[in-house]
Amino acid sequence: MRASRLVSILLLLQTRGRMTARELADRLEVSVRTIYRDVESLHSAGIPLYGDAGPNGGYQLLAGYRTRLTGLTGDEAESLFLAGLPGPAAELGLGAVVTAAQLKLMAALPVELRDRAGRIQERFHLDAPTWYRDQEPATHLPAVADAVWNERVIQVRYRRWKAPQEVDRRLEPYGLVVKAGRWYLVARSGDRVRTYRVSQILALHPLPEHFARPGGFDLAAYWQAYLADFEERLRRGEAVVRLSPRGLELLGNLMTPGVVAAARASAEPPDAEGWTRVTVPIESVGHATGEFLRLGDEAEVVAPDELRRAVAATAAALARRYHRDAIRPAGA
Incomplete structure (x- = not known):
């Protein structure tokens, strides 16, 4: 965005002093000609900016000039x-x-x-949550954020997916991440840093003690590593699936990006019926059964046999139920 670039030029010159057009262009990843135009725009806006030619030349702000933000708290x-x-x-x-x-x-x-x-x-407007999903209610989010900011230890009652489902944890909260409308807490529990979904915190009690946040901890780097590990853990097996042309279209809307990418990379040429065979990662037979049933009759599981039988059994049970409803007398 040009407006952002103009502000960046102003702030660079304010913090670094004299800079050449080439240095500004390299820093902002634009052409020197673009910098010339931007400097002219800043001149027109009344910014006291001037340039000197020669080997030691460059642009700089008039001595003493600084941008001012009026009364920011x-x-x-x-x-x-x-x-x-x-x-x-x-x-x-x-x-x-x-x-x-x-x-x-x-x-x-x-x-x-x-x-x-x-x-x-x-x-431009950013709407972070995904389609067909409201933002999760996170009752304890303000208290969690306060603990993160003030480096305060918290005691929580947490609901997890495996047994025992409800557990008590003493946490040193390092940071918060929001992804697809869901808030996640990154915190140390014992000797490990773990990730907790804020909406699954059932109770929270701030403790009087504080902790020292590790100076070298990088929240963004931790999160990227966590996502990579999460994706890897989901790839516990593979499935071979035949997809109709419509099934290929639906795949992009109904499956995760990892599955879609794997399908595109492994897609074979369409067969005589126009269907395409792909190989995709699966988390488990139970999870994959529900995922592939979302594609209806636009997909056919070829392998593994256990998954194919599970999909067939579920489809047969559905057929029996709906057939029973179809032959039942009205009002019965």
Whole structure:
């Protein structure tokens, strides 16, 4: 976005001093000609920016000039990192703070940048949750966020998928991640860092003690490694499936990206009936049975035999039930 680039040029020159057009172009991954146009736009907007020619030349701001944000509070400045996520910000109780920060930031921009920022807000909107799924209610999210921010130990009652389903855990909360409308807590429990779904926290009690967050802990890096491991754990087996042309279309809407990618990579040429054979990863026979039944008669499981029999048995049971309803007298 050009408006973002203009702000970046201004902030780079403010923090680094003199920079050449080539240095700015390399940093912002644009052409030198684009930098020339952007500098001219900043001139027109009233920014005291000038350039010198020669081997030691470059662009710099007039001595003493700095951008000013009019009266941002600490909370408002922190909330700017969530400005692109209005839903999650509101869930954390920062909705009004984000709005106030955006208004103050808009007021501090030059007229041209303000107009461009306004057009961006009018034309782009981020809706994080996936289709057909409401955001999960996370009753204890504000308390979790407070514990993350203040590095405070919490005691939680947590519901998990395996037995015993309800467990008590003492957690040192390192960070929060929102993915597809769901909040996840990354926290240390015992000697391991684990991931917990915030909506599955049944009870939470802040403890009086605090912990020291590891200085080298990188939340984004942890999350990427966690996702990679999660995907790997789901690939416990493989299934060979025949898909009709319609089934191939439905696959992209009904299956996970990993399954879709594997199907595309393994797709064989269509057979005489126009159906395509693919090989995809599966988590388990039980899970895969429900997944492939969503494709209806646009898919046929070829292997493994256990999965093929499970799909056939479920389809037969459905047929018997609906056949019984079809021959039952009306009102019986």
